[in-house]
Amino acid sequence: MIELMVLGFVGLVALVVVGLFASVLSFICWVFFLPFQILGWVFKGLGALLAFPFVLLFAIIGAVIFGFGALLFLLPVVPLALVVALIWWLFNRRSKPTVVRT
Numbered sequence: 001m002i003e004l005m006v007l008g009f010v011g012l013v014a015l016v017v018v019g020l021f022a023s024v025l026s027f028i029c030w031v032f033f034l035p036f037q038i039l040g041w042v043f044k045g046l047g048a049l050l051a052f053p054f055v056l057l058f059a060i061i062g063a064v065i066f067g068f069g070a071l072l073f074l075l076p077v078v079p080l081a082l083v084v085a086l087i088w089w090l091f092n093r094r095s096k097p098t099v100v101r102t
Helices: 002-091
Strands: none
Touching: none
8 A cells, every 4th residue: 555655656656757848848948949939920921911901901991882782772762862862952941031010
């Protein structure tokens, strides 16, 4: 029974030692690869900076195309809108004020 407890303790110590070595190795790799990671961020930023004018251009072109399509889609509403505007104009005309003579 004692042998199993000693074996478990030895296994636990082995896991702690392996974990410590892994964390030290991970830190060393992180320190070694950090400049390359920063360089990757710089290149991604430059790529985004170069792509931004094209994205803006295509966004404007898309807005013009879809805006024209929306106007064509709303074209059948124009006669109804004109009738409503005419009715609104007829009902909101200002008449000359009535002068009361005494």
